[in-house]
Structures are given as structure tokens and as C-alpha cells.
Amino acid sequence: MSESTKRPRRSSAPSKYEDPSDSEDIPFAPVEQTPKKQKPRNPNAAKRGRKPKPVYLGAELKVAVDAVLTASRLCQSVFKTLVQDESLAKDDKSPVTVADFGAQTVVNALLLKHFPEDPIVGEEDSEALKQNPVLSERVLNLVNGVVESPITVEEIYRHIDSGNYAGGAQGRFWTLDPIDGTKGFLRGEQYAVCLALVVDGKVELGVIGCPNLPVDLDNPDGERGSLFIATRGHGAFQRTFIDEKLSKIKTAKVKTASETIFCESVESGHSSQTEAAEIAQHLKIAAGTGKRMDSQCKYGVVARGDAGIYLRIPTSDTYEEKIWGHAAGMLIVEEAGGVVTDVEGKPLDFGVGRTLKNNKGVVAATARIHAEVLEAAKKVLRTKPVNGDGQVNGGATGTAAVAKDVLEAAAKEVADAVAEQQQQQQLEVAAMMVEAAVGSTTEETIVDSVMAEPFGAENGGQN
């Protein structure tokens, strides 16, 4: 890529693994830009045998892209055959599926192979999986379907648990969300495989694979599978899952927030939709134009200008965002010309451990309108001071707003649980009927046959 002089150069901590010969085959250059006038090349330069400049973090980039694409494809294949009971509930009640475990295994295995000294801060651990031999076997088959040489179930646990690094401000480490937006994945909607490299507390490289995100949002029925890539100081790019050609991306060209739309979480328990609507109203953004979308796909759509703003408004004073949920996305938006802070205007701090404990929520926007958006967010949230019960925004309107979000989230959880229970009852009845008719059968056989088709396909489904 062109070595722009305006952008900051590489971080002070150089890559130990940078290998120009390795990285030369990465076509990391904007290929769809309008060609700029260039000085005629000195024909003698090639004769003098000048080597092309090495791509910044070229070796890391190559491995990261490969890892994210492999994991994304594994998730796609799981979705097509996911059967009931292939997800578990974590301690915080959030779901984790065989695809989360499989994706973390393949990414960590690739990172350990190429960069054995780099620690990893990954979302999942193997504790719950170890208690479930059936799911372990499924993850084993999935992983062995995509890796070069077969591995054992013990190695799977070891690879998953290599993501247990504590993070911090010194040295370099990777951070991985094997599936960001697991709820979106289960619904057949948006989710993302997100990988970033952090050096001395700063994000230097980010790659996000969004298997269900249309390459062009204006053509929602067109090709799906968008990959976003950025390295610090070298711009942000998009490519498809199939075509390696990179297109440089830029945030929306808008002068005021009223000219654009915002995006937010589908889950009202993850971000206050009520307060985001109030902020949008302050900004004179047309009501009802907000895009709800799971995962760091939101950073991708802001980076490529489909939306001008991403709002993540805390619903609780105690929740700490995870570094793997924002590192790659933040860099991609910044490199595309955006600004990312928390709701108080502080930069996101990736050097304090596994969580963003110094930050609250996220405000990401095109650079030109970020200050305006932040001002509106502060105005709305200032009227809702923090109270002592762990909930933010406990002012007169704030209590009602947050209570509404929390109630909505709780109602959704109950509806999901009821649907799951109904399905289980139907399966039991079906099993009894089949047993009566043909002698004997097992519930699993019914589950397998019922769930062989991708559920959620009516929602847009998977490629």
C-alpha cells in the first residue's frame, strides 16, 4: 500500500515476526480508488534493485485474515446444521454455541502456530465444554473439518484456554471474539468473528468477518459476507469472503448528524434504545431510521458509510464492556475517518485488562459530527444521574427509560424460554407418536431430522 506520510507511522513496538517476504503477497492496497495523479516513476529505480517497502504488520495481517475467514466459514457451516442443545448458557446467562468454541479453537491454533510468543485474550474458556462430551465431540469434528492435521479433544481444550491472558498495557497480545453477537447468530441474523492485535495498550490491527452482512447494504439480497481490515496508520478496507480484492472504505460524508442515521444493538439489554432515541431526537435524526444490528458489524457499517453513528448506551452502571467486543471495530472506524470514544468522550482504553473498565458505553461517528453526537449524548445522559443501585441514569426520566429497556429485555428472555420449552414438548410428543408407530426411536433422532434445515432461514439466513 502507499506509504502515506500524513498518517502516524508504525507503533513504537515493532513486530518481532515481520517478514517482508511473507507479506509481499498481501495485496494490501486500495484497488478501487480513483487513481490520483502520480509522479512518473524513475525507470532506474527497479534496475537499482530497490525492494518494495514491507507491509506494516504484513505477516500478522495475513494470518489474521486467514484465521478470521476460516473461523467465519466454520460458523457458517455450523449454522446450516445447528441442532437443539448445541448451545450452553454461560454464568452471565449469555449463550455460547459449538461454533463459538470451534471458532476460538481454529483462530487460537493459527495464532499459536505463527506467533507462539503472543498471548491471547479470548472470550471463551473450555470449562463448560469439558462437562459435555457430546458437544466436545461435535466441536472436535467441526475443527478437524477445517484444520490441516487432525487434533485431539485435549488439544481443543488447550487451544481454547490459551485465550486466558489477562491483557494489560505492556507488550503485544491478540484479542478475539470468536462470535460477537451470538444471539444474532442463533437468530440467523448478524454476527461477527473479530480479531485484533494490541501493542502497548494500542490497537494496531483489526480484522472483522461478518458472514451475513451484505457486501452492499443497498442490495440486501445480493452477495453476503463482508470482511473489514485495518492496520494503524494505513486506512481501512473491505473485501468479500470470495474475492481478495480490497476496497478502501471511508465514513459517511456528512456535515451534521441530522443528515445521517445511527445504528445500535438489537438487544435492549445491551444498549439503552430509549435513550438512543432521545439522543437521535436531539440530533434531529428522523425518528425510526435507526438500524438495529447485532455485533461489531455496526462498526463495519459506520466505517463504510452506511450509517454515520453507532451508539452503545449503558443499561447498567456495573457492566464492563469486553476488549474483544470493540478493539477491531474501533480501529476500523478510526482508520476509515471516524472517531470512537465512550459516552463521556474518553478514548477507549485497551490497556487495563480484559475489560474496558475505564469506559462507559461507546459513541462512534464520522469525525465531522462526533463532537455534536457526544454533546447530545451528554445532554441526554446528564439529566439522568447515576444512582446507588447499580443502574445508571436514575433521574426521573432515566429510571423509567432504563426500566423500560430492562423490562423489554426480560420479556424477550421469557418469550425465548417459552418457545424453547414448547419446542421441547412438541419433540417429546413427536417422539412418542413415532415410537408408537414404528417401535422405538430416540428424541435425538427427531431433533436431528427436525433441525436438519437451517432454522431462521426465513430471517435472511445464511449464505
Ligand SMILES: Nc1ncnc2c1ncn2[C@@H]1O[C@H](COP(=O)(O)O)[C@@H](OP(=O)(O)O)[C@H]1O
Ligand atoms: N449488559 C450488557 N451491556 C452491554 N453489552 C453486553 C451486555 N451483556 C452482554 N453484552 C455484550 O454484548 C455483545 C453483543 O453485542 P451486540 O448487542 O452489539 O450484538 C455480547 O457479545 P457476545 O455475543 O460475544 O457474547 C456481550 O459481550
Ligand SMILES: [Mg+2]
Ligand atoms: Mg462472543
